[in-house]
Amino acid sequence: MHYWLNKQSLPRLPMAGFPHLRKICNAGFIVDSSGKNSYLIHPERMALPTLYISGGRTLLVTPQTTLLATYYMKLHQSGFRHERVVVDGFGHSDLLIGEESYKKVFPHILSHIRLAEEATNCLLDSEKRKYNKEALAWGGDPLQEGNGGLWSYISPLVATWLLFVLLLLAMVVYFFH
Numbered sequence: 001m002h003y004w005l006n007k008q009s010l011p012r013l014p015m016a017g018f019p020h021l022r023k024i025c026n027a028g029f030i031v032d033s034s035g036k037n038s039y040l041i042h043p044e045r046m047a048l049p050t051l052y053i054s055g056g057r058t059l060l061v062t063p064q065t066t067l068l069a070t071y072y073m074k075l076h077q078s079g080f081r082h083e084r085v086v087v088d089g090f091g092h093s094d095l096l097i098g099e100e101s102y103k104k105v106f107p108h109i110l111s112h113i114r115l116a117e118e119a120t121n122c123l124l125d126s127e128k129r130k131y132n133k134e135a136l137a138w139g140g141d142p143l144q145e146g147n148g149g150l151w152s153y154i155s156p157l158v159a160t161w162l163l164f165v166l167l168l169l170a171m172v173v174y175f176f177h
Contacts (some may be wrong), residue, residue, distance in 0.1 A: 025060075043076035050082045051112040053105060055090030081115065 023035045032038045050073050052066035063086045073082040085108045090098060095105050 043072070046073065047077055047080065049080045049112070049116050051108065052082075052084045053095055053108060054084075054086055055092055055095055056086050056088035057090065058092040060092040083112065 020033050023031050023033075027035065027037070029037070030039050050070075052069050054061045054063050054066040056063065066084050066086065070082050070084040073080075087095065087104050090101075090104070095101060098105075
């Protein structure tokens, strides 16, 4: 079935969701289909376990985005399990319709669904909740190795332009000096 999805369905991918995605991108956070902020204003309504998945090489939903979303839910709904997975080498669309998604992404989704169905495993006891809040206060991104240095603060596009300008400057100095 996975191969059928890639070969048969991908060329006929429905575009109806893209106007909604445009509204989300323009707002800078998730909004409903009419562009209203109806999701993030009531975190108390999200009393459920969550799983955040991002690709390691995506610009749309970055690993930092999923880290912040996980922290947000742990802060507001600390009694539930909130997990995060970063799939290295995957872009945003690769996560659900990529050729390797059935091996590297869907097992995480299925595991989360199984845990959610066993509601006792999704609720955290008060002892774990206490440490969960402590971790929010001092924890960084556990999936980022080291501190990232300067390049962790500069987007790939800015870094590319910076290198281009430096190369251009070096050429000017070389030819006109």
